[in-house]
Amino acid sequence: MSISKRIQNTKVSAIRKLTPFANEAKAKGIKVYHMNIGQPDIETPKEYFEALKNYDKKVLGYENSEGINELRIGFSDFLKIHDINYTPEEILITNGGSEALLFIFLTICDEGDEIIVPEPYYSNYNTIANSCGVKLVPFQTKIEDGFHIQNKDSILKIITEKTKAILYSNPSNPTGVVYSFNELQIIADVAYEKNIYVISDEVYRELVYDNIEYKSIFSIEKVRDNLILVDSLSKRYSVCGSRIGMIASKNKDLMKEILKLCQARLSISSVEQYTATELLKLPMSYIHSVKDKYEERRNAICNFLNEIPGVKSYKPEGAFYLIVSLPVDNAEDFCKWLLIDFNLNNETVMFAPAEGFYFDNELGKSQIRISYCISVENIKKSMNILKEGLKVYNSIKK
Known part of the structure; x- marks a missing residue:
């Protein structure tokens, strides 16, 4: 064998x-x-465990493949705090951020297609890409620059007819860099000009220091149709074992196709979705x-x-x-x-x-x-x- x-x-x-x-x-x-x-x-917040104790359904059944309505509403309301506006219908719940990325790669790429990433990058991106037959193509950022993106040309020169998206995390795992608005503008310009997706991994969004004002690429209006936003509760609320993430996009055709994969894996844990809904109600x-x-x-x-x-x-x-x-x-x-x-x-x-x-x-x-x-x-x-x-x-x- x-x-x-x-x-x-x-x-x-x-x-x-x-x-x-x-x-x-x-x-x-x-x-x-x-x-x-x-x-x-x-x-982990005590509210998580209290919600767990209060879960009183008599049958632990399947939930909707796209996620329970209460949690989709919770994510929608939470994102609005950051001026990121997605309706509950534009959000799909996933088994953590990793499944979100897996489903996105499978939906936007055929075997042999390419996704651009700033290097160094979160190592699991490559594992997920390999499992989908997708090739990551890096553009280099350097320690002496604090791993900030220096120019547009470094991205443009590696785009080919097989390029489907630019993927990055902001703030970054593994570097801790927070991309400036100018850097996000570079990414948005490339995506818009080349008509490719932007996959913005914003799992660490709230962990920004030195009074830096965090900006999501969502704030750049022209790229919203290209944008696929990934989020997770794991690090924000110390619930890595809960495995609750999400995908948000304005692109209805894309989300309809991703939903096929959500349906194929049936549903997310009923209990974890319930507890996650309560976490999103915690004050900022x-x-x-x-x-x-x-x-x-x-x-x-x-x-x-x-x-x-x-x-x-x-x-x-x-x-x-x-x-x-x-x-x-x-x-x-x-x-x-x-x-x-x-x-x-x-x-x-x-x-x-x-x-x-x-x-x-x-x-x-x-x-x-x-x-x-x-x-x-x-x-x-x-x-x-x-x-x-x-x-x-x-x-x-x-």
């Missing part, structure tokens, strides 16, 4: 590939700080308090990184990630070494090697992606482990 080349050619998760080494360290009694994954440690003050905690952590990690010799970094403007260049030849080897051969006071740290966030692995070979979803105290401990680990590692490698 054989296994498809499509799956064989799909890379192991850049975020989870070192998990076996972390598990071995834990089995030895070593504490591992997980800075490899965007798993919030902030408590809750989300602001969450944002403040992550901003404090962002400030802390940037301060600690600035004290480590040879480390090259920048100040991310949103989400809870950043890409860091290390004074090593191979960051993946170093990350493995931290888990296998190094500990400080019986503690070590796990990072995600950044090469998995690039199409060209060489570009990220000396970089790591850091997720600062842990407390300031644990960030301090983790950065001290990184600092001392680099000293020892580089003394060994001399």
Whole structure:
């Protein structure tokens, strides 16, 4: 029996590939700080669990394939707070943002078609693309520019007759960049001129720091018919296990076709849709308090990184990630070494090697992606482990 080349050619998760080494360290009694994954440690709101307890249907049946009306209305009302106006009928509920992207790729692309992404990009984009027979085509952004988009030409020169969309996350996973209105205008101009889709992944929309005013590309009217917006509750409300996401679009023909895939997977969890509806009713003050905690952590990690010799970094403007260049030849080897051969006071740290966030692995070979979803105290401990680990590692490698 054989296994498809499509799956064989799909890379192991850049975020989870070192998990076996972390598990071995834990089995030895070593504490591992997980800075490899965007798993919030902030408590899930009590309203979620209260809604769970209050769910009183006698039969746990299928729901509408497009999502329950209450949740679609909830998303519609929530987006209006950000001046993003979609009616409930223009929204489809999905199993997290990942299913949303899968359904979008399958709907807008035939096998061999291309989607443009700024590089580095969220590694799961590539996994989803491979599973659909779609090719991601990157345009490069650089750490010295804070991973901001520099010009329109870098995008135009890679567009071909097979290009179907531009995909990006804003704020970005893995870089934490928040795209300016001028950068969004570049994306909108390209999409409008070339008549391709814009897939805007706005999962981290509310996590924007330094009093930066967040703008969705929805604010650019001419591109609204091209726009497919993806959102999720996972990070905003610390409900990654709930798996509630959504797709919104003004393009009725597109949404009619995506609905076919929603119908094929029948429905989303009845209970989770009910609890998600209650989460969307929480006041914005809750989300602001969450944002403040992550901003404090962002400030802390940037301060600690600035004290480590040879480390090259920048100040991310949103989400809870950043890409860091290390004074090593191979960051993946170093990350493995931290888990296998190094500990400080019986503690070590796990990072995600950044090469998995690039199409060209060489570009990220000396970089790591850091997720600062842990407390300031644990960030301090983790950065001290990184600092001392680099000293020892580089003394060994001399």
